Amino acid sequence: MAGERIFQGTPVAPGIAEGKVLIHFQEEEVIPFRDVPESELDAEVTRFEGALLATRKELQELQVRLTESAGAGDASIFDAHLLVLEDPSLIDEVNKGIRTHRHNAEFVFQGVSHHFIKTLSAIDDAYLRERALDLEDVARRVIRHLLGKSGQRLSGHDRNHIIVADELTPSDTATLNRGNVAGFVTEKGSKTSHTAIMARALAIPAIVGIEGICDSLENGDVILIDGYSGKLFLNPSPETLYVYQQLAQEKEHIEEGLETLRESDSTTLDGRHIILSANIELPEELDDVASCGAEGIGLYRTEFLYFNRSTPPDEEEQYAIYRQVAERIAPQSVIIRTLDIGGDKPTECLDLGEEENPFLGCRAIRFCLLNPEIFKTQLRAILRASVHGHLRLMFPMISGREELLHAKSLLEEAMEELRARGEPFQADIELGVMIEVPSAAIIADLLAKEVKFFSIGTNDLLQYLMAADRGNERIAHLHDAAHPAVTRVLKVIVDAAHAAGIWVGVCGELAGDIEFTPLLVGLGIDELSASAALVPRVKKAIRSLDLPACQELVSHALSGDRAVEIYARTTGIARTRYGDLF
Ligand code: PEP
């Protein structure tokens, strides 16, 4: 057996997983070109028809699985895909192409499908443009079957597989669950990329940022990944397996200990209660919220409703989902964040346009203000659901007061529309904003007059503060919460909120990073919201801290100039008080 090799990456979701490598290619396949002799033309046509049948079977299986996990509505996206496979003009043209030009099926098929896609996308009609996207997706599947690479789809595998990819999109990750994958590893990404966030939400051990790993591994290789330290072992030795078996048992023991905290308060040793809530992306996570001991939901990322489908969800569909979430979490509250699409969260169902810099582009509230009908559809759905529980509303990516006032005026319009329809809603629904753009942090005092709460999105706030793409592993070190600028900016936000008499939470990944809990507690943060999987750890951290020690840390951080020192101090407290969690 080949010897053990170790690779180091960035750990992003805790846990240990052992399994067989499954490489997932994002990029376009390289299409081979061959002349086909006359005698083999029939066989080539049959090979093409076989690939169509195999794709059909694959799509039908996906549809069944999606119906089980997400409902028939979401699964219906595959109906359009299946229709593409029956399109006689496409099939005839490929068959004719193979016979007349005597070229291999993948080459002819790619040419024909590209031509169809180009023609459809050029027509100014939203429906036909969507069909072009369907065709693109289906064509990729057919080509993979022709190339014999059909085993590389993400879902449809089992617990024995670890997905290895250059990069996974949030919509890729949304199709994963603990039942169909043991873990995943990517070359790109960082702790705050949405793929990493999903991994934590789904409690799937994951490592990102291992450059070149796709080339170093082959499908079927046996690997072990350590989601605590970021180590990947290829062909783990018996010693390594033994060490990790022990570690897994130890971690299980600690997790069991944390479970006993479920009913206890997230209150410091000296009596300061910090609200501890959970972040969710999908309603499927509601069970985890209920069992993790969180006080409600501090961030519901509604954009995940818009993934993996060709048309956006309408008001009724959204209302049903928000209502389900509200009812399930009541009497505790749910903070619903309005659509935060764009950046690293593209979706096929909305036309975001091509942009040079999507992270600095027309994303989140900017897109919603430019598309008021899409925005108001969501607002009406949230407002209608608000009578079924305790909902709060939050706008993402607010950068200035005018933007906030514009969004508020559309909220008013949505309310008027519901009044006109005679639909009940909570007119005094609490409104908050995310503070995740530096300009918003600087004018937090002005924004505080307009809302009932702030929630600090540290993922984007750090990205824009440091001018460092949150998904780029090469500059991940710049996403350093210990940078003195971070403590300073957080202090500005907290002070502005408290001076205006409103509360302030953190819902970025920093809220779940127990190395920084002492700093956040010392700053006077009122609420922390993290992935359900991390909530018990954060609760233990809060319960092990006292205010004077945390406040002293903050005064050092405010007067100090070195990130390493701030880091050493906050982790020093963390390791002394709850070292067993590391
Ligand atoms: C953030 O930016 O910190 C945040 C919570 O929002 P998202 O990660 O969804 O961008």
Ligand code: MG
């Ligand atoms: Mg954000």
